[in-house]
Amino acid sequence: MKKLNLxxxxxxxxxxxxxxxxxxxxxxxxxxxxxxxxxxxxxxxLAVSLNLINGITGQFSLGHMGFAGVGxxxxxxxxxxVFKINPSTPxxxxxxxLAIVVGGLAAAFVGFLIGFPSLRLKxxxxxxxxxxxxxxxxxxxxxIDYVGGPRGLLGIPKFSNFTTITVAAxxxxxxxxxxVESSHGRAMLAxxxxxxxxxxxxxxxxxxxxxxxxxxxxxxxxxxxxFAHLLQMAHPTxxxxxxxxxxxxxxxxxxxxxxxGSTIAAFALTFLSEGLRIGIRAIADATGLPIxxxxxxxVYSLLLIFIxxxxxxxxxxxxxxxxxxxxxxx
Amino acid sequence: xGAIFNAQQIVNGLQVGSIYAxxxxxxxxxxxxxxxxxxxxxxxxMLGAYAAYGVxxxxxxxxxxxxxxxxFVVLIxxxxxxxxxxxxxxxxxxxxxxxxxxLSSLITAIGVSMFLEYFLSALPAVGPSYRSFPDILPxxxxxxxxxxxxxxxxxxxxIAAVLMVGLTLLIKKTTLGKAMRAVxxxxxxxxxxxxxxxxxxxxxxxxxxxxxxxxxxxAGMTYPRIVPYMGIQPGLKAFIxxxxxxxxxxxxxxxxxxxxxxxxxxxxxYNSLIGEGIAFAILIVVLLVRPHGLLGEKFADKI
Numbered sequence: 001m002k003k004l005n006l007x008x009x010x011x012x013x014x015x016x017x018x019x020x021x022x023x024x025x026x027x028x029x030x031x032x033x034x035x036x037x038x039x040x041x042x043x044x045x046l047a048v049s050l051n052l053i054n055g056i057t058g059q060f061s062l063g064h065m066g067f068a069g070v071g072x073x074x075x076x077x078x079x080x081x082v083f084k085i086n087p088s089t090p091x092x093x094x095x096x097x098l099a100i101v102v103g104g105l106a107a108a109f110v111g112f113l114i115g116f117p118s119l120r121l122k123x124x125x126x127x128x129x130x131x132x133x134x135x136x137x138x139x140x141x142x143x144i145d146y147v148g149g150p151r152g153l154l155g156i157p158k159f160s161n162f163t164t165i166t167v168a169a170x171x172x173x174x175x176x177x178x179x180v181e182s183s184h185g186r187a188m189l190a191x192x193x194x195x196x197x198x199x200x201x202x203x204x205x206x207x208x209x210x211x212x213x214x215x216x217x218x219x220x221x222x223x224x225x226x227f228a229h230l231l232q233m234a235h236p237t238x239x240x241x242x243x244x245x246x247x248x249x250x251x252x253x254x255x256x257x258x259x260x261g262s263t264i265a266a267f268a269l270t271f272l273s274e275g276l277r278i279g280i281r282a283i284a285d286a287t288g289l290p291i292x293x294x295x296x297x298x299v300y301s302l303l304l305i306f307i308x309x310x311x312x313x314x315x316x317x318x319x320x321x322x323x324x325x326x327x328x329x330x
Numbered sequence: 331x332g333a334i335f336n337a338q339q340i341v342n343g344l345q346v347g348s349i350y351a352x353x354x355x356x357x358x359x360x361x362x363x364x365x366x367x368x369x370x371x372x373x374x375x376m377l378g379a380y381a382a383y384g385v386x387x388x389x390x391x392x393x394x395x396x397x398x399x400x401x402f403v404v405l406i407x408x409x410x411x412x413x414x415x416x417x418x419x420x421x422x423x424x425x426x427x428x429x430x431x432x433l434s435s436l437i438t439a440i441g442v443s444m445f446l447e448y449f450l451s452a453l454p455a456v457g458p459s460y461r462s463f464p465d466i467l468p469x470x471x472x473x474x475x476x477x478x479x480x481x482x483x484x485x486x487x488x489i490a491a492v493l494m495v496g497l498t499l500l501i502k503k504t505t506l507g508k509a510m511r512a513v514x515x516x517x518x519x520x521x522x523x524x525x526x527x528x529x530x531x532x533x534x535x536x537x538x539x540x541x542x543x544x545x546x547x548x549a550g551m552t553y554p555r556i557v558p559y560m561g562i563q564p565g566l567k568a569f570i571x572x573x574x575x576x577x578x579x580x581x582x583x584x585x586x587x588x589x590x591x592x593x594x595x596x597x598x599x600y601n602s603l604i605g606e607g608i609a610f611a612i613l614i615v616v617l618l619v620r621p622h623g624l625l626g627e628k629f630a631d632k633i
Contacts, residue, residue, distance in 0.1 A: 060433055062440075121617055124367045124436055128569065129617065132610035135566075139606055241562075245440060252437060294452035301448060304441035308434050309426055 004178055004326055012323055013170050020162065036274050038162055038230055041169045042223050043266035047250040048259050049219035052176050054248070055256040056185065057212035058192030060127045063114070063134030064220055064247050067107040069239030070137065071221025072228035073147055075103030076156045079229065081146070086157040096159040100168075100225040107221025108214045110137075115213035122195075134244055141236045152235030153228070160230035168226060172219050173324065177259055179215070181326050188212055192257075242297070246273075249304050255314030260321040265314075273300075337477040339595050345483045345552065347591025348490035352545035353568035354575070354583040355497065356416070356538025362514040362578035363534050365432065369439035370419055371542055372565015373446040374412040376558060378543025379463070379550035380456065381411030386464055401466050405489070405547055412543020413536045415446070420535040425528065443561075450558040463554040486548045493544060494584060497537070501580065510534060514578065567594070570613045576626020585624060 020037060023029040050064045078099035079085050085092040114133050121129060147153045179185050187208045190198035199205050228234040250269050254261025276296040284291040307314065353375055360368045385407040386400070393400035419442050427435045451458035470481040501507035512520040513530045521527050549564065550556050571590040575582025593612065598605025616623065 060436070121621070124432070125573070125617060125621070127436060128367065128566075128573075129614060132566070132613060136607060136610055139603070143603055242444070245444065248437070248440075290454045292452055292458065294448045294458060297444060297448035298452050301441045301444035305423055305438055305445065308438040308441065309423065312430060312434055 004174060004181075004324060006174065009170075009174070009323055013166065017162075017166055024162075034162060035230075036270060038160065038165050040267045040270040041165045042226050042230070043247070043250065043270050044169045044263050045172045045219055045223035045226070046247045047254070047262035047266040048172050048176055049216045049223070050247050051251045051254075051257065051259060051262045052179070052188075052219075053212050053216040055251055055258070055262075056180055056192060057188040057209060058195075059209055059212060060124070061130040061213075061216075062127045062241065062244055062248070063130035063132075063137070064216070065224075065239040065241075065243040066130075066134035066137040067111055067217040067220035068224030068227065069134075069141060069234070069236075070107040070110050070217075071100075071103035071224030072234040072239070073103075073141055073153060073224075074106040074221070075099040075225030076153045076228040076234045077147060078102060079159070080153065080156045087159060092157070093159065096157075096229065100222055100229075103225035104218045104221040107224065108218035111213040111215075111217025111220075112210060114217070115210035131241060131244075134239070134241055138236045138240055141234075141239075147234075150236065152233050154233050156228050156232045156234065158229060158232050160226045165226055165230070168222055172222070173259060173263065176215070176219070177320075177324050177326075180259070184208065184211065245304075246300070249300060249307075251314075252304070252307055253314055255316035255318060257318040258314070258316040258320060260319070260324060261314055261316030264316070337474070339599055340592065341477055341479055341483055343592035343595035344588065345486050345591070346595055347588035348487045349545045349549050349552075349564065350568045350571050350591050351584045351587035352490050352493060352541045352548070353564055354572040354587045355494070355580065356542045357569050358572040358575070358577055358580060358583040359510075359534050359538045361572070362580075363510065363531055364424070364428070364435075366424065366435045366439065367569065368416075368419075368424075368538075369436070369565075370443040370446060371416075371538070372561030372563075372568070373443050374416050374539040374542040374561070375546040375549070375564060376450075376556070376561035377415050377446065378408035378412040378546030379556045379560065380450065380546075380558075381543065382408040382466075382547040382550060383461065383463060383556060386466060390464075397467055404466055405544060408543040408547035409540035410543070412546065413540030416535040416539020416542070417532055420532055425531075447558050447561070456558065458558060460555045460557045463550040463556050465554070466551060482552050486552060489544065489548060493541060497541070497580070500537075506530070506533060567609045570609050570616075573623055574612060574616050576623025579623065579625045579627075582623055582625035 020029070020034070024031075024034050046064065046068060050061065053059050053061045053064070076099075079096055083089075083095050083099075085095050089095075114130060141147060142150050180188070187198070187203045188211075190201070190203050191205050191208055195205055224234075224239070227238070231238075246269070250265040251262050253269065254263070254265030273296065276299055277293065280291055280293060280295050283289070353371065356371050356374070357368065360366060360371070382404045386404050389403065390400065393403070423438050423442050424435055427438060450456045467481070467485070472479045472481065501510060509520070509525045509530050510533070512523065512525055513527055517527060520530075545564075546561070549560070567590060568587060571586035572583045573586070574589060575584070575586030577583075590609065590612065593608055594605055597608040
């Protein structure tokens with residue numbers, strides 16, 4: 001049986017974690033950069049979980065941020081509106097973790113519902129249905145006054161921090177990586193390569209497609225909950241179509257099917273995005289030209305087109321870094 | 331119920347349906363020929379509206395007193411803009427991916443769509459905010475007892491009908507139309523018969539884009555404001571209309587668009603939230619119950 005070399009990965013993550021903490025506490029790195037790292041790690045969860053649906057099972061989903069939205073709103077409602085916790089509440093951390101997990105489960109349930117129509121839909125049709133689903137979720141949040149409607153759910157306590165987010169990202173990578181190399185993962189890969197052939201050799205395609213949606217949605221919901229408790233708000237516009245496309249760009253830039261690729265691309269593109277934001281503002285200030293933040297999305301869209309035209313396999317192809325390669329165990 | 335199903339709503343529904351039909355035709359033609367959902371199609375609609383806006387303000391002074399001629403020039407401009415950009419998108423972005431996995435073209439189409447929207451909003455001359463669309467023709471309200479119809483409604487329905495009749499003639503009566511039908515049936519066989527497939531595909535994009543551009547002008551005139559993101563919603567709904575009618579099927583797209591326009595108008599009159607969601611409800615029901623659409627042909631998986 002093949003298994004992930006967990007101790008080695010753990011050592012790497014602990015070194016990474018300690019390095020960031022030391023840099024931050026010695027003030028060599030400011031809170032802004034730490035915030036971007038936190039965001040990158042949440043995007044790692046989103047990209048890796050979308051990769052399970054899109055890259056590994058081959059079910060083209062365009063509504064991933066819809067699942068994240070469910071997680072954000074459900075966990076935010078639990079922590080903010082039901083328990084009214086804040087970081088100084090005794091036992092607050094426990095309720096926070098409970099809220100995040102319930103948010104993930106709620107997203108997984110929605111993923112289960114979305115997985116069903118996907119049984120009869122292929123490729124581009126599924127893309128449209130998931131897109132529509134994302135928009136419906138957004139419209140629903142926009143119209144529920146209890147969670148703030150178009151104002152968004154505000155005043156969510158800031159529980160997400162570097163530690164919680166790192167742990168969540170690590171769990172996501174380990175679970176999905178192990179899943180891919182299990183017999184379940186083989187079945188999912190078979191569906192991606194040729195659904196009809198997979199069915200003919202006895203893979204229960206229905207089961208595995210729904211499973212991919214449920215697990216992918218669960219982690220997206222976790223990511224959404226962490227986002228809400230990091231930014232201290234959940235807003236309908238955070239979970240729209242364009243945001244889903246940003247995650248999609250990450251998996252295609254990193255290489256469809258490669259978890260390493262998704263992870264690297266999530267970091268690279270989150271930093272690129274912030275860099276562009278700062279760069280564009282600097283150019284606008286220096287030249288006095290009316291250059292707006294829209295140019296950031298122009299760069300993003302061109303990036304997507306060029307990846308598809310010239311490097312369809314992305315940065316990593318389907319390869320994985322040594323760190324998360326599997327090795328034979330007795 | 332009387333408040334929902336009255337003559338006024340039916341006329342409004344037909345007007346919305348006409349605009350959807352013009353967009354849906356492009357979707358369905360492109361899908362019929364290259365099996366690609368052209369996500370950027372809604373943006374050709376938006377470009378048509380902006381081209382009309384630009385041409386109207388640039389040349390309005392030359393056409394004082396000749397509003398009819400001006401309206402015609404604006405229509406041509408909007409069709410040209412939609413058609414030419416669609417053609418360019420095909421040549422630059424879709425053609426190199428023609429024989430790659432289908433999803434590559436779909437993702438590229440999403441990229442093209444985002445590029446067109448954000449590039450226009452990033453351009454200082456256009457900008458991301460709403461602009462009010464000028465009255466190209468004078469607005470007249472006609473009172474028909476229990477319904478008030480603006481002349482714009484009639485213009486929308488008539489222009490859409492004329493263009494659709496023109497398209498039907500093109501497809502049924504000309505050699506090019508015959509080539510288009512051949513390519514949509516079997517690309518390889520069509521190539522063996524000496525049809526230049528790329529030329530036919532390029533032409534399909536040109537026609538589809540120009541129809542979307544014309545729809546953009548009609549929508550701009552009717553709801554007199556435009557914005558770079560205006561194509562997203564009508565684009566999606568027109569796509570759903572095309573699926574409802576049976577994607578790849580031209581009469582189906584028109585039928586689907588009118589059903590969609592009417593359904594949406596009635597639903598919005600009942601409740602605005604249901605109005606927003608009905609399109610997706612229709613899509614999910616169609617895909618579950620009759621995935622090949624009302625008039626589409628059923629295909630089995632080939633082994």
